[in-house]
Amino acid sequence: MQMLAPAKINLSLDVLGRRDDGYHQVSMVMQTIALFDRVHVEEVSRSGVFLSGGSSEAPPDRSNLVYRAAALVLARAGRTGGVAIDLVKNIPVAAGLAGGSSDAAITIKLMNRLLGLGWSLAEMEALAAELGSDVPFLIRGGTALASGRGEQLTALPAAPTFWLVVVKPPFGASTPRVYQALGAPPYPGGQHREGATAKVMAALAAGSYGALIAAVGNDLEQVTIGWHQELQELKEALVRHGCDRALMSGSGPTILGFTEHEDVARQAAQAIEQSAYWSGYGVWVAKTLTEQEGNEG
Ligand SMILES: C[C@](O)(CO)[C@H](O)COP(=O)(O)OP(=O)(O)OC[C@H]1O[C@@H](n2ccc(N)nc2=O)[C@H](O)[C@@H]1O
Ligand SMILES: Nc1ncnc2c1ncn2[C@@H]1O[C@H](COP(=O)(O)OP(=O)(O)OP(=O)(O)O)[C@@H](O)[C@H]1O
Numbered sequence: 001m002q003m004l005a006p007a008k009i010n011l012s013l014d015v016l017g018r019r020d021d022g023y024h025q026v027s028m029v030m031q032t033i034a035l036f037d038r039v040h041v042e043e044v045s046r047s048g049v050f051l052s053g054g055s056s057e058a059p060p061d062r063s064n065l066v067y068r069a070a071a072l073v074l075a076r077a078g079r080t081g082g083v084a085i086d087l088v089k090n091i092p093v094a095a096g097l098a099g100g101s102s103d104a105a106i107t108i109k110l111m112n113r114l115l116g117l118g119w120s121l122a123e124m125e126a127l128a129a130e131l132g133s134d135v136p137f138l139i140r141g142g143t144a145l146a147s148g149r150g151e152q153l154t155a156l157p158a159a160p161t162f163w164l165v166v167v168k169p170p171f172g173a174s175t176p177r178v179y180q181a182l183g184a185p186p187y188p189g190g191q192h193r194e195g196a197t198a199k200v201m202a203a204l205a206a207g208s209y210g211a212l213i214a215a216v217g218n219d220l221e222q223v224t225i226g227w228h229q230e231l232q233e234l235k236e237a238l239v240r241h242g243c244d245r246a247l248m249s250g251s252g253p254t255i256l257g258f259t260e261h262e263d264v265a266r267q268a269a270q271a272i273e274q275s276a277y278w279s280g281y282g283v284w285v286a287k288t289l290t291e292q293e294g295n296e297g
Contacts, residue, residue, distance in 0.1 A: 001114050002040035005106040006032040006141055006294055007097040007286070008134065009164065009249045009256055013218040014195030018184040023133070023149040027197045029204070030134075031159055032141035032294050035166060035286040037103050038088040039066065041110045043081060049074070050084045057093040058100060069104035069131055073111045076127060083111065092282055094172030096250030098134040105138035125153065134250075142291030143204065145197070156201065158290045160209045163265035165238055165257035166249075167272055169231065170280035173224050178251040181223045195219075213245040213258050224252035231255055234278070241268035262287070 011029040018024055044050060049070040051060040058064055066087050074083070085107065091099030105128055112119045119127075121139055128135035133150035145154040196217030203211035225231045225248065234255045235246035242264045243257030259265050265285045273283045 001042065001110055002038060003106050003110055004036040004038055005091075005099070005102040005138070006289055007035040007091045007099060007102060007166075008032050008138060008141075009097065010218055011143075011159065011212070011216050012196035012200040013220055013250070014197045015179075015182060015219040016185075016195075019149070024179050024182070025148070026150055027145070027147050027195060028150065029143065029156065029197055029200045030137045030146050031143050032102075032138070032289040033164055033166070033286040034289055034293075035091055035097070035284050037091050037099055037106075039103055039106045039110060040086040040088075041070075041107065041114055042084050043114060044084045045082070047080050047082045050082065051087065052085070053087040053089070055089040055093065058087075058089055058103075060087065065100040065104040065131060065135075066107050069107040069135075070111060072127065072130060073108055073115075073117075077111075077115060077117050079115060081115075083114070092168040092254065094174065095168050095254040096173060096248065096252045097166070097168075097254055098138065098250065101132050101134035102138045104128065104131045104135050109139065125151075140291050141289060141294035143288075145201065155291075157204045157207065159204060159212065159288050160207055160260075161288055162209055162212075163259050163262050163285065163287050165243060165259070165265050165268045165272070166284040166286055167234060167238070167255045167257070167278075168282040168284075169228070169234075169253045169255075170282075171228070171253060173252040175251040178220050178223045182220065209260055216245060216247050216258070218248050218250075220251050221248045224248060228253060234272075234281075237272065237275075237278070238268055241271040243268055 054060040125136040199215035238257030
């Protein structure tokens with residue numbers, strides 16, 4: 001039994017404050033996109049979790065979120081049997097695209113089905129929250145509002161379909177380091193400014209791509225782009241090559257170019273790929289997914 005695990009992007013990421021437990025209070029609009037890892041699971045006679053595949057940056061050992069998700073499901077379900085899992089990585093690692101979180105979410109969904117556990121989506125989301133803040137959203141995917149530390153979800157109207165040029169620099173960004181560097185409020189821009197999330201939600205309610213790309217924003221950009229000025233240049237290059245807007249995803253360092261047109265996305269992607277200046281940068285083109293499309297994957 002296998003399923004595709006989609007990458008996620010943040011259409012907005014407002015950091016509202018720092019909590020006592022080391023996390024930050026956030027309000028963000030999350031969206032899945034058609035850039036996928038693949039997870040294959042089957043039952044085996046030996047007990048335990050047997051993981052293969054992965055990549056040099058996400059090796060198939062006990063540190064892998066797929067391993068941790070599978071072990072958690074077996075323990076919580078009280079099963080003594082075993083599963084063999086093969087992971088094919090395509091989503092870049094430590095990129096701000098929540099690849100590991102998506103692999104973990106899909107592992108929970110696959111094992112729920114394979115082992116006939118009968119858990120509801122809400123039950124799976126609760127289990128997912130034990131593995132990371134982004135994991136619950138990836139149980140359903142599509143377009144959703146995430147609050148709390150990112151684990152409290154509210155469904156939103158599906159975003160109008162659009163295309164993304166996804167550019168991953170040849171370096172990663174550590175999510176805890178980025179949040180730590182942001183520190184406590186007040187943040188530049190003012191503590192009581194209207195964040196991007198409210199504007200993105202209004203654009204989604206209106207079904208307007210134009211309003212949406214005017215509204216997108218990410219409070220963590222200032223940290224990661226502050227460390228890597230070339231990311232600002234990359235944003236400008238994507239707009240120069242035809243994208244309507246460019247934004248960092250999650251804690252970065254991946255930069256997204258937004259366009260309604262597949263051909264514009266492919267041309268912009270090709271321009272970055274062929275430029276010696278951006279050598280070593282990984283480039284993908286992906287469209288947005290609805291919850292329904294994610295489930296078919
Ligand atoms: C940047 C985002 O990907 C945006 O969607 C998420 O906010 C981060 O989600 P994630 O990678 O699943 O994060 P977790 O694995 O839960 O947390 C990793 C670390 O990031 C920091 N962290 C994470 C989420 C949050 N709301 N506040 C935080 O300060 C904490 O230091 C935490 O120990
Ligand atoms: N299956 C996996 N895929 C990717 N990374 C994994 C996996 N399992 C464990 N990891 C570890 O988790 C870290 C973060 O991985 P991931 O690719 O999900 O980060 P990210 O794209 O920055 O996510 P986020 O947007 O949630 O911050 C990696 O540095 C890696 O060591």
